Amino acid sequence: MPISDHVTAVLRGAVQDAVAEVRTRIADARARGGHGQEVTLVAVTKTHGPEAVEAAYAAGVTDVGENRVQEAEAKMAQVTVPVRWHLIGHLQRNKARNALQFSLIHGMDSERLAVALHDEATRAGQSLDVLVQVNVSGETSKSGVAPVDVPAFAERLHRLPALRVRGVMTMAPFDADERVLREVFAGARAVRTALQSAGHAAEWLSMGMSGDYEIAVEEGATHVRLGTVLFGSRT
Template sequence: MDFGALPERLAHVRAEIARRQAAAGRTGPVTLVAVTKGFGVDAVEAALAAGVTDLGENRVQEALQKLDAPPLAGRRVAWHLIGHLQRNKAKHVAGRFALVHSLDSVALADELDRRAAAHGATQRVLLQVNMAGEAQKSGCTPAEASSLARHVAAQPHLALEGLMTIAPFTDDEDVQRRTFRGLRALRDALQQEEGLWLPTLSMGMSADYGTAVEEGATVIRLGTVLFGPRTTERAGEETVERERGGGEDPA
């Protein structure tokens, strides 16, 4: 595929981030995670050439194929796992990803901790919270977040850094804003009540990242707005992925 428009798209996104931050009176860095799921290694190479250093994947198998691709050997890449993680895949994840955005249960936390220990690593993680209560999506409930955060923070080989959420797939900006504002409020409450330091809010994708930035996102996960639409076949799969709790929007 031709990714020649990527530098221009990146510039537009960065300008929009600055505009939204200024409008909301916010400052501080926003990490842009370029989501390459559904695209090949050429998309990764194009992103790196354009100055992107943080890349995201939803599926463990697809991610590992890219991590191990010869053209990427020795390249400076921070890989983010943003999709739902099953316990039986934790062994492939611990110690290989800079940040796991989708920790959502005690059982998964225990497995990731065990696997990270085996690698002599500390795995950085975010709690995925299902703020909108959508039955088809992964993530703990807001009510479960406090006890889960305490458990994760107590694991010796996990580093809890913040929270992640996915807003409902809607054009209603009020719904998006309530979701993102709710995650920020939950983070603030956890910091105050549990004595945790949770600087990272991973929220906002191609269709809603501007609103997320206004509400305090420190990480946004962008795919189609950078790389263009995926193929029709893949787009159908991505719609299902998002409904199950995948971390970036369908094409």
């Protein structure tokens, strides 16, 4: 067996095992939480090559997340398996047109970006699924709409019919304790309710990463964004 084939086989085996363990943990957390939601595992392949995408697909994961448009596009050109691509990182307005090739935009963090995405989707004659990124924790290092501003923002989003507001995305503080994690995730859940009250479908909650995804699922996450726990530490 050529070295490259051996490396690919080892990677696929490791990812297969990791995915199986994660799915078990998600199922257990879902049962503990009692929200009854389905949970989509989004494999975050940033800084990993296209072989990581294919390993995730071979393990039954059909949703892949990337932080940067340019890195995602390079992998899209090489990957042949039919995954759904999620853009989970910060998106600059001048890259709004590139966002149209993603199944879901997790990081719609401002009205200016929402308008840019709407305008590009309208020009292309398509609709775009988006999540409102909210900064529940209030950290200055994080992007996102403040929860207090969501009701007014939700009303203005009705003027952008090319966007389908599917829910909320948030990130908890790094290394937060369980109490803070639960407060942040419950805050995101409350924001989703506000979006629904304003007339948006908003059925999804994208929250939880490798270090906190089980608590996120207990608190109602419908999408968890996992990289390290599936592929190891990033370079």
